[in-house]
Amino acid sequence: MSSTFGSLFRITTFGESHGAGIGVIIDGCPAGVAVETTHIQAALDRRRPGQSDLTTPRKESDTVQIQSGLFEGYTTGTPISLFIPNADQRSDDYSHIAKAYRPSHADYTYDAKYGRRDHRGGGRSSARETAARVAAGAIAGQLLAHFGVEIAAYVSSVGEVEVPLEYQELDLSLTETNPVRCPHPETAVRMEARIREAQAAHDTVGGVITGVARHVPAGLGEPVFDKLPAVLGHALLSINAVKGFEFGSGFAGTKLPGSVHNDEFYTDETGAVRTRTNHSGGSQGGISNGQDIYFRVAFKPVATLLQPQQTINDQGEAITLVGRGRHDACVLPRAVPIVEAMTQLVLADLLLRARANRL
Amino acid sequence: MSSTFGSLFRITTFGESHGAGIGVIIDGCPAGVAVETTHIQAALDRRRPGQSDLTTPRKESDTVQIQSGLFEGYTTGTPISLFIPNADQRSDDYSHIAKAYRPSHADYTYDAKYGRRDHRGGGRSSARETAARVAAGAIAGQLLAHFGVEIAAYVSSVGEVEVPLEYQELDLSLTETNPVRCPHPETAVRMEARIREAQAAHDTVGGVITGVARHVPAGLGEPVFDKLPAVLGHALLSINAVKGFEFGSGFAGTKLPGSVHNDEFYTDETGAVRTRTNHSGGSQGGISNGQDIYFRVAFKPVATLLQPQQTINDQGEAITLVGRGRHDACVLPRAVPIVEAMTQLVLADLLLRARANRL
Amino acid sequence: MSSTFGSLFRITTFGESHGAGIGVIIDGCPAGVAVETTHIQAALDRRRPGQSDLTTPRKESDTVQIQSGLFEGYTTGTPISLFIPNADQRSDDYSHIAKAYRPSHADYTYDAKYGRRDHRGGGRSSARETAARVAAGAIAGQLLAHFGVEIAAYVSSVGEVEVPLEYQELDLSLTETNPVRCPHPETAVRMEARIREAQAAHDTVGGVITGVARHVPAGLGEPVFDKLPAVLGHALLSINAVKGFEFGSGFAGTKLPGSVHNDEFYTDETGAVRTRTNHSGGSQGGISNGQDIYFRVAFKPVATLLQPQQTINDQGEAITLVGRGRHDACVLPRAVPIVEAMTQLVLADLLLRARANRL
C-alpha cells in the first residue's frame, strides 16, 4: 500500500467504498492559506455521483468535514484532516461479486497481493477513493492561487468523438456549461450522445482529458528523477482507469523533425523569456519554463458492464457474471476535477520544493 | 534536485557531462545476488556513444568501476557504488553555448531554477547521466533474474516509420541484430535510412520504444499512489527527451467499448489464472496480474541541431546559434537499454515492497 | 510539520487539543492481522486523562472509531484510519494564554515558525496528540505479537525517587497494580507520595521510564543511519517532554573499561547464540542480536504550573502568568503506554524492513 503522495505538500488518504467514509490528511501546507469549507465542497460537488443523468445514480452528498489544521479561516501549518462520510451504501448490491473476479477490475490482483479483500463496492480499489484527492487538491489550489497559478482540465475526447481544436483555441470557461465538461459545445453534444449510446447498449466508453496549467513560475521540477512531467505523470497514472499520459507534443511530436519541434526562445516586450512555439509543454529538462504546461490523459472504458461476461471465481471456476449496481457508462465528466486535483497537488508540492532549494 | 529513485531498491546518482565522471549508489539490494562487472559493462556498452555510425562519435569507453557492496562475487546487502569516469571531454566544444539558451534544452530552466549552471556538455542535464541508470539497472536485472522476470525493449518507431506488428508477433531476440535495435528487420532498414536522412539534413528525428516485462509475479504495485503503471510512468518520463507513456491499450484503448476492452479471466491447463486478452497490459487496479506488462514510450527529436537556430543568451539578447559538437541525430537506438534499466529498477523495487507487505 | 513516522509500517497523525478530535492513518500494515477495537481501546484507557486522582481531571473517554482498513476482524492491507473525538473541551480555560508565551511551552516557537497558532489547549503541541500514537501502537503490537515480540515499559524514577533494581530483577507484571505504573511496590508508594507533594506545592516533577523489548529476532535495524537505537531514539525523543534517551549501558557505560563492557558470546544449550552480559542492550552495530533490548527515557517536569510565573506575551511585553486549567503534576504514569507504543511502532517497521531485504 502506498497511501501517501507528495514530498513537502503531502497527502495521505484512506477509506473504502463501503466503510465509514473516506478521508485525507494534508501535511506540509504552509500556514496562512485562507481555506473555506466551500472551496473544498465545490470541488467535491463536481466529482460526486448523481450530479447529472450521465453519471451513476449512487446518491452521495459527499459532504466534507474539516477535522483539524485550520484556525479562524486559515491554515496553521499543522496537518489538515478532511473526512467524507459514506452515505448511500447498499452493500447487498455487491453480494453477487463477493467471490467473483470481475474482468479488468482489481478483485483478482488484490486477492493475489493481500490474500483477502473487502469486496463491497470494490473496497479500496473503488474510484470513490478519488474524492479524497479532490478534497486535498482544493486546498493545494488555494495555495497555488497565492502564486497566481491557474489549472483547468476538460474532456477532449469520448470514444472516437474528439474536440477538433487545441486548448489554446478553446474558451475553457465553457467547460462547466454542459454535463460532459467539454468546452467545445458542438462536440459536447456529440459526446453526450456517445455516452447515452453506450448506456443504451449496456456498454461503456473511454476518452481523453486535457489539462492545462497557466502562470506556473519557471523553476518547478526536480531533476533528474522528479522532473515535472515525471511527477505529473505519476500522479495522473495513479488515477483509476488511466492508461496513458503525454505532455506537450507527446506521441505526435515523435514524428516531427527537430528543426520544427524545437521551441525558439525570445524576449517579449515586458522582458520576459518566452518561446515561439510550445512543443515542450512548458517543461524543459524537467523544469517549468514559464510557458503553459499542457498534457493529455487517457481513460479506458469503465470495466463494470450491465451485460453478461465470462470470468472465474476465487476458486478458479468459470462463471458468468451479470453486472448490477449503479455505475457510470463513462467516467470522463466526473474525472475532470480529479485530473485538476492531482495537477494541483503536484504543482503545490513542486512549488514548495523549489523554494526549499534556494539560498 | 531529486537524485534518488526507488523506495526499497533505491538508487542515487550524480555526475555531469564534463566532470570527473558519473556514478550511482544502489542501496537496498538484498545480499546474495551474484553480480559480475561484465553484467554491468554489457549493459553500458549498449548505451555508450560511438557504438555505431548511427550515433554520436563522442568516444566514451564507459568503463564501470565497482567501489563497494560486493564481496567474493555477491552483493552483501550494503550500498553498491558504481563509478564511470568521463574520458573524452572536450569542454571547448561547448564554449559557444556558455551563455546561450539553446532551444528545447535545459539551459534556461537550470538558470531560472539555480541561478548558475555548469554549461559544459549540458552539465547535469546531459543524457550522459543515464549511464548511471543503466549501470544500476543491470544489478536490478540480476535480482529480477532470481525470480524469473525478463525485460526487453525495442525501437518500434522512428519518425513516421513504424513496426507494423505488435510485440507478441515479433521475435525480440532479433533486436540486437541491427544498429537501430528494431526486431523487425525490414522496418529496421527503413528506420536506419530515416536516421541517415536526418543526419544528412543536419536535422534530428524522434520515435517510440516499446517495452515488455514477462513472468512478473502477480501482486506487484502499491495502490493507491504507487500503482505499477504510475511508478513505471514516473521512471520512464524521467528519462531525457521522453514526452509520453502509455501501457496496455493506452490511448488507442480509449476508443474501444468496454465490452471489447475488458479482459476475461480463465484458468489455464496448469491451474494458473490468466486473461484471454491483455488490454490491461498486465496491471489491474495498479497491481500486476501475472500477464505480460507492456508499454510505449515517446521520445522527442534530439534538440541539438547542426544548423543555425534563433534564440537568446542569458542577457535576453537575440542570437543565432550554430550547432557544433558531437551529437546523435536520433537517440532511440541508444535509449533502448535506458528504458530497460528503468523498468528493471521499478520492478526490483516493487518486488521488494510486495514482499515487505506480507505477513 | 512532520506528521508521518515509519518507513514501511507508517503512521500519519493529525489533530489538536480542542478541534474535532485526533486521529491516525496506519499505512503498510500487512493484511491478515487480527485487530479488535478492544485492543486499541485498552491501550488508550491507560493513557487517557482522569484514570486516577494522580492525573489531570480532564474527562476524555478517548473512544476510538475504526474508519477503514479492517474487514471481518482482520487487516486487509489497506490504510487503517482511527479517530478519537475530543469530548471535554473547555476552550475558555485557555483564553488567558491566547497571547501569552508560557515558559517552557511551545507557544513562542510555534508563533516563530508558523506566524499563527491555535492556542486552545496548546493546539497541535498538546500531549493529547500522543493518543493517536497509542492507538496506532496497539495495532503494531498485534503485528509484533505474531512474531512473539513482547514490549513493556514502567516508571523507574520520579524526581529523585528511583527503583533500586534493574529490569531483570523486577516482576513487570506488577506495573499495572498501582497508579504510578512502577513494578516495585515499595518504590511505587514513595513515587505516589512524591507526586502528591508536587501537587500540593502547585509544582510538578519529572522522571524516567524504562522500556524493554523481549524476543526480538536478530537482524532488525538498518545501518548506517537507521540503526535500531537511532530509530528508537528518534521515536522516543519525539514524545512531548522527553529530554534524553539511552540504551543498554547508556551514559553509565562510558565509565566501564572495554574489558568489562564487552559482551562475550556463547552458544546456549538450545544452540542459540547468546551473550553473557548485555551492556549492548540487544543491539550491536545497530542491529538486534536477539538479546533483550532495554533503554531509559528522561521526561522533564511538566511545564504547566498552578503558580505565578514571569514571562512575556506575543508583543514582547512582560506579564505574570497564573496557571489554570486541568493538568498533571507528573506525566510519567500516563507516558508508559506512549513509550510502549513508540517502541511497538519502531519494531514493527524494522521487522517489515528486515524482511524486505532478504532474497
Place this chain on the structure above:
Amino acid sequence: MSSTFGSLFRITTFGESHGAGIGVIIDGCPAGVAVETTHIQAALDRRRPGQSDLTTPRKESDTVQIQSGLFEGYTTGTPISLFIPNADQRSDDYSHIAKAYRPSHADYTYDAKYGRRDHRGGGRSSARETAARVAAGAIAGQLLAHFGVEIAAYVSSVGEVEVPLEYQELDLSLTETNPVRCPHPETAVRMEARIREAQAAHDTVGGVITGVARHVPAGLGEPVFDKLPAVLGHALLSINAVKGFEFGSGFAGTKLPGSVHNDEFYTDETGAVRTRTNHSGGSQGGISNGQDIYFRVAFKPVATLLQPQQTINDQGEAITLVGRGRHDACVLPRAVPIVEAMTQLVLADLLLRARANRL
C-alpha cells in the same frame, strides 16, 4: 540498509573499511554555496587516524576527491559526490577474525541479517564509514555559515574523568589545543593520562562528547515526529559506539521541580525574545527558540581489545580471540568532528525544511 540521511539536505554514503574507498553523495544543497576542497579536507584531517599517538596508527591520508556538483568554486544545486580512497589496507590483519564473532562488534548481527559479510576491517560496520559523514558535514557547515550558525563539540568526559564546568563557562577555542579535544586544559591532561593508562593495560575507555549550536534561528524542527531533538538524537545515535543522547537539562533535569526547570521568557535590550535559563536546550515543543542548542552524547569503550577474549565463531564453537590490528584505545578525540558533522547535517536539513514551509 539505510544509507541515506536527511530530507531536503540529504546524504547517501557507501564504502567499506577495505574496499576501493568510501564516499558520499549530497543531494539538495542549494546552489551558490562557496565550497573549497580545503574546507572538507580540514574536517577530515581532524577525524583521520594517525593524527596523534593517542589514536590508531593506521595511516590513512583521507584525501577527498570532489567528483561533481561544483562549478567555479560554488555549488550548482546538483548532487555533490565526494570520494575518499582507502590507502593503508592490510586485509591480512583481519584474517584471524574472518569467522570469529568479536564481542560487542557487529560481526554476528551482520551475519544474522544478511547471511554474508565482508569481514575485512569490519566491512561496512567499520567506523571508517564516518569519514563520509565528516566530509558531507563540512559542506553542510558552509551552508550554515551563510546563516551565521556555529557548531562546536568537545570531549567532556573520558571514563570517570570529567570536565568540571558547563559549556558556557569554557573557552571552546581551546578544544583544538590538545590531542584529546578538551577545552579545559587541566582536565585534558588527566584525560590523556587516562587514555594512556587504557593503552598500557591493552584495554579501552569510553566517554562523553558535548555539542553546542549557537545562533540557530528560531523555528527549526518539524513536529510532531521530526522535532529538533528527535532528529538530532537520531543522527547522533547512528554514530558507531554511541549509547545515549540527552539535550538541555537531560537526565539530570528529571530531578528538578518544574518551578526551577521552566525557562522564563524575557525581551532583551535589542527586542529579541530570550529565556533567563536554558534547561530547554534551545528547543521547545521540538522547535528551536533561538537560544543555544546543547546536548551530550555517550560513547561506549572501544570493543576491540588487544587482550584475549572468550567468544564463538560462525559455527557456534567457543574460541579464544586475541586482538590484533591497529586500534584506538579511546575514540572520543576523533569522534568530535563526527558529532559536529552530524549536527551540521541535521541543522542544514531542518533549515531548508523550515524555509519550504513558509508562505
